[in-house]
Amino acid sequence: MARTTRSVPARAALVAAVTGVLVAGVSACGASADDDKHPDHRSFALHGRTLTVDSDDAGLEIVAAKGTRAGTVQVTRWFKGKVVVGGTPRVSWSFQDDRLKLRMHCSGFIADCSAKYRIEVPQGVGVSVDEGSGxxxxxxxxxxxxxxxxxxxxxxxxxxxxxxxxxxxxxxxxxxxxxxxxxxxxxxxxxxxxxxxxxxxxxxxxxxxxxxxxxxxxxxxxxxxxxxxxxxxxxxxxxxxxxxxxxxxxxxxxxxxxx
Structure with a gap:
């Protein structure tokens, strides 16, 4: 039986074609945090009169809410992510010394992630926001x-x-x-x-x-x-x-x- 072989240029063309299909598929239906129908909720204890928000890559809505309990920061998070070749996409949040740290972990050959947050702050609290991209x-x-x-x-x-x-x-x-x-x-x-x-x-x-x-x-x-x-x-x-x-x-x- 004759053995079928592909030249280097042919293999490169095949890889490029497959990559193009994958990229097109991701681009056609990009990740959107709005599609997350089951957002996560967390409460954090605020000890001082100033909240610092440190975010690397997310859309933020920050509200001084009348209904928020004094000394408590309420956070709602929406997230959607997919990686074709790479690690599992995820988000993280932490709170220390009245600093809310929000991070997105989304890397790989083809990665598409989206996150957004609603942060409800008690009235009478000042806020400082440092956002990387969003x-x-x-x-x-x-x-x-x-x-x-x-x-x-x-x-x-x-x-x-x-x-x-x-x-x-x-x-x-x-x-x-x-x-x-x-x-x-x-x-x-x-x-x-x-x-x-x-x-x-x-x-x-x-x-x-x-x-x-x-x-x-x-x-x-x-x-x-x-x-x-x-x-x-x-x-x-x-x-x-x-x-x-x-x-x-x-x-x-x-x-x-x-x-």
């Missing part, structure tokens, strides 16, 4: 809130405490009544709407438009763009105690009265 949403905070993400958008609503928001690659948005807001992104737009007259607003984008909408009042405004138009339509007075700084290296800058 969007962050937060609402309901009356205390200091700081959010930093390397790759993802930031969106804060219904908050009255001081805000410090930063994204290396993503938009930053806020609809709040905070006394002080600092919002910055390296690549994306900044869009702030203030529901009360703030003491200070600092908004900056290296590459994107910057828009600040303010209640009717007189402001000390500094606005500039290296490559884009500048429009300031709020009343201005350099002696005003309400200071607004808005600038972009590459994008339009707008400071206007909120509708």
């Amino acid at each position: 969007s962050v949403q937060a609402h309901g905070f009356a205390d200091t809130l700081g959010i930093r993400t390397s790759n993802g958008s930031v969106h804060v609503t219904d908050s009255t405490g001081p805000l410090d928001l930063h994204s290396d690659n993503g938009s930053v948005r806020a609809e709040v009544s905070a006394p002080r807001v600092r919002a910055e992104t390296s690549n994306g737009s900044v869009d702030l709407t203030l529901g009360r007259v703030p003491d200070r607003v600092d908004a900056r984008s290296d590459n994107g438009a910057v828009t600040v909408a303010l209640p009717r009042a007189t402001y000390h405004v500094t606005a500039q763009s290296d490559n884009g138009g500048v429009s300031v339509s709020v009343p201005r007075d350099d002696k005003s105690p309400h200071t607004v700084s808005a600038d972009s290296s590459n994008g339009k800058v707008t400071v206007r009265t909120a509708n």
